[in-house]
Amino acid sequence: MEFPEESEQTIYDIPEPDVQNCNWRKVSEEPFSGTDGFYVVYENGTILTSGIDREDNIFNNMSVAEVLLQVNVSCPNDEIYPEATSDGPSDRSKPWYPLRNLRNSQRDMYFLTVITDINDNNPEFEGTNPLIVGYPDAKVVKQLLPQNVATVKATDKDIGINALIRYEIEKSDVSSWFVIHPHTGVIYPNENHFQFKDAEFNVIAKDLDGGQGCLQSEKLVVKVNIIITRM
Numbered sequence: 001m002e003f004p005e006e007s008e009q010t011i012y013d014i015p016e017p018d019v020q021n022c023n024w025r026k027v028s029e030e031p032f033s034g035t036d037g038f039y040v041v042y043e044n045g046t047i048l049t050s051g052i053d054r055e056d057n058i059f060n061n062m063s064v065a066e067v068l069l070q071v072n073v074s075c076p077n078d079e080i081y082p083e084a085t086s087d088g089p090s091d092r093s094k095p096w097y098p099l100r101n102l103r104n105s106q107r108d109m110y111f112l113t114v115i116t117d118i119n120d121n122n123p124e125f126e127g128t129n130p131l132i133v134g135y136p137d138a139k140v141v142k143q144l145l146p147q148n149v150a151t152v153k154a155t156d157k158d159i160g161i162n163a164l165i166r167y168e169i170e171k172s173d174v175s176s177w178f179v180i181h182p183h184t185g186v187i188y189p190n191e192n193h194f195q196f197k198d199a200e201f202n203v204i205a206k207d208l209d210g211g212q213g214c215l216q217s218e219k220l221v222v223k224v225n226i227i228i229t230r231m
C-alpha cells in the first residue's frame, strides 16, 4: 500500500467478527525509527501509523521510502486445538489439521507501505548569511570577460517537484542592477542597469519551481562590494 508521509492513517482494521478474542502485536518494523517505531498495533487488529517522516534519516539510502511491518496474531483457537503431529492418521473432519502449516504462516502478517512525499520542507541556503562578495570596478571589468557576481545554492529535503527550486531577487532599489538565473542561482550584473557601487539585496529560494503553494527559504542577504583598483 502507499500513503503520504506525515499522515495519520489506519492501515489495517480487521472487521468483526474475526477480530473477536484475537490478540495482535507488532513483531518488527524495518527500518525501525525511534523507540516506538512508526506503527501502533492494537490487540483488536487495528494498525495505525501516527505519521511517517519521509525525510527521516533512516530512508537516506533508499531510493523509495518503504517500511515493512510484521505483526503476529494469536487467537483462542490456537490453544484449543492442539498442534498437529505426524503421529497417527490424519483426521479430515477437523479442518484445522490439514491446514496446520497454513495456520502457522497466518500468525505472522506483513504490511509493506510505500511512503510518498509531501511538500513539507522549505528550501534552505547553504553557506554564510550574509554572503559578502567583491566585484571589480569599471576599469578592470572593461579588460575582462563579463563575469558573474556570485552563485547561491539552496537545497530542499523533499523530492521531485517539491524540491525544484527557483531563485528570485527581492525587489528593491538595487534589484534591477542584477539578474539571477532561476535554476542555477548564478547572479549576473544587469548590463543595462548595473552601477559600480556597493549594493545589498535579498535572494529567496522557492520550491515547486515557484509555483502556487510553494514554500520559500529565509532571505539570503547578498552584499556586493566594489573593489577599487588603482591603475
Ligand SMILES: [Ca+2]
Residues within 6 Å of the ligand: 005, 006, 052, 053, 054, 055, 120
Ligand atoms: Ca516530512
Ligand SMILES: [Ca+2]
Residues within 6 Å of the ligand: 005, 054, 055, 117, 118, 119, 120, 121, 157, 158, 159
Ligand atoms: Ca517531504
Ligand SMILES: [Ca+2]
Residues within 6 Å of the ligand: 119, 120, 121, 122, 123, 156, 157, 158, 162, 163, 207, 208, 215
Ligand atoms: Ca520543499
